[in-house]
Amino acid sequence: MSRRDRGDGGIDQRGDSSWRLRYRIRGQRISQTFRGTLSDARKELRRLLKSGDDGTHVVPDKITLGQWIELWLSAGAPGRRQKRVRLRTVERYAELLRRHVVPTLGPRPLQQVQATEIDALYQKLEGKVAPRTAHHVHTVLGSCLTTAVRKGLLAVSPMARVERVPSPGEADHGMVLDSEQLRMLVGGFRCSALFPIVAVAAFTGARRNEILALRWTDIDFAKKTLRIERAAEQVRGQPLALKAPKTARGTRTIAIDDDLVAILRAEREKHLRLMAGAPDGVPVDLSLIRLPEGALMFPNPFTFTELRTPNAVTMEFVRKARKLGFPNLRFHDLRGTHETLLLDAGVPIHVVAARCGHDPAVLLRNYAKRTRKADTSAAAVIGALAKGVLGENTR
Secondary structure, X not given: OEXXXXXXXXXXXXXXXXXXXXXXXXXXXXXXXXXXXXXXXXXXXXXXHHHHHHOOOOOOOOOEHHHHHHHHHHOXXXXXXXXOOOHHHHHHHHHHHHHHOHHHHOOOEHHHOXXXXXXXXXXXXXXXXXXXXXXXXHHHHHHHHHHHHHOOOOOOOHHHHOOOOOOOOOOOOOOOOOHHHHHHHHHHOOOOOOHHHHHHHHHHOOOHHHHHOOEHHHEEOOOOEEEEOOEEEOOOOOOOEEEOOOOHHHOEEEEOOHHHHHHHHHHHHHHHHHHHOOOOOOOOOHHHOOOOOOOEOOOOOOOOOOOOOHHHHHHHHHHHHHHOOOOOOOOOHHHHHHHHHHHHOOOOHHHHHHHHOOOHHHHHHHHOOOOHHHHHHHXXXXXXXXXXXXXXXOO
């Protein structure tokens, strides 16, 4: 036990590496537990006394880390900009924290969580989760604790002293098809109900949930453009809903080619015939038929305005792609393929980024991979340069 003058506070040993810190702030007696070495306990006591002098002291609270996590999530998981995030993002944050943080550190009092405990948590996660998942845990927990500091529940976030920050590792960008493979894939879906959806994904680079939220009012057949203004949002336990794009870049107009225009015209004619109750081949003046307000391009079958379930679309796509000889292809890989093929063809980065609703820097970092055909072209260019140099040196 180590005792000091009343004005300097005191430290009492409570157990192995456990200490009770006693001190006064503006006449109020305060006692709290600290875990660590005696040297660290003394440093913490000095910091607490200084925070009292500076007016930044936070009175100990009995709220646990697990309780604070639930409060933070219920408030919309606000970050540094103090804004609520989207429901799907909150769902993902909740999954990360409840699965990987709460079982280990949830019962600990919020103000007693130490950086060494967070380091131990990260060490425990090594080998059990992907490096990128561990990095996401670190990022989300850091945002949660930073909000606790802003709310006055913590003086300093223990994240500032963490030593074992998980590395995100290399992101999995999935597969990128070359132009021949892409044509083979899209052609293989021709007899499938997913054919127009796959065609739009392959030839516009739009995201799955953006495509499922498209309405017939979003296409201008005369100008050959498609307008992206919304996306489907799927949150566990809640009905499918529409949301605005994440950023201003997400709202965009995409130029489409004649073939895709023809595919979408044929799809719209199917909807008009369904609305009119006219079988294929039966003559009918479709100009007299009107679809319901807000009619979707790719709704649930036999409906006009009901959103199709995104996960069901993905599962059906993966099954069909596997049969076509693409066993590891994801639906999102169509977006990466579209962007990469445009870049390989020499389309400027800023044009591809605007078309796909991307930040140009993110586009380069995540999607600008080379296809085999592009690698061959690059090798041919370098080969031509090398021959020229060798030719000069051998004269």
